[in-house]
Amino acid sequence: EIVWTQSPATLSMAPGERATLSCRASQSVSSNLAWYQQKSGQAPRLLIYDASNRATGIPARFSGSGSGTDFTLTISSLEPEDFAVYYCQYWETFGPGTKVDIK
Amino acid sequence: EVQLVESGGGLVQPGRSLRLSCAASGFTLGDYAMHWVRQAPGKGLEWVSGISWDSGSIGYADSVKGRFTISRDNAKNSLYLQMNSLSAEDMALYYCAKALGGGSGHPLYGMDVWGQGTTVTVSS
Secondary structure (H helix, E strand, O other), rough: OOOOOEEEOOEEEEOOEEEEEEEEEEEEEEEEEEEEOOOOOOEEEEEOOOEEOOOOOOOEEEEEEEEEEEEEEOOOOOOHHHHHEEEEEEOEEOOOOOOEEEE | OEEEEEEOOOEOOOOOOOEEEEEEEEEOHHOEEEEEEOOOOOOOOEEEEEOOOOOEEEEEOOOOOOOEEEEEEHHHHHHHHHHOOOOOOOOOOEEEEEEOOOOOOOOOOEEEEEEEOEEEEEOO
């Protein structure tokens, strides 16, 4: 069984800063990794699929990278609407999430 | 507008059954695999079940296998989840989600359209 971790659990950032979120697997996996954003009281929104492809309508400040066991979601310059919880997903498993909150 | 609308949630006693529905609009449901994902209060996301476009590939999380049954009616643009033997561990907001691809009952490529969810409460 592959165990997924996301770090940090909480990221306190200011608008305009660069955020780097990590998703790590206990063993090497394919690139079928997705990232989602979930704001309070809302459904998840797909940001990235296949590790690095932005979903339709997702701003260019969101980017995904990584392979093997280590994957990263980067938000180049945080906008006020980006403060949310972010989940990675690989096949049937979602990571525990990283909360990005305002410093 | 591409949209998914879930219904059928509610309060149910432990051990009883409930059937969730998901109505799709703005796209052809029959072209895509579909999934159910749940979220317990204050918790993260958990994939529950998925079904390929033609119902030929179906998957379940271990936590619901043998109790839940997913199905679809492409002619009605609808997805269903029959939930039996419900327990407190099943209490959650249940989302219907459209897969990026069509061929698998397992969420291999991500889910790009989500409904707003329907709440299932299990209590005596």
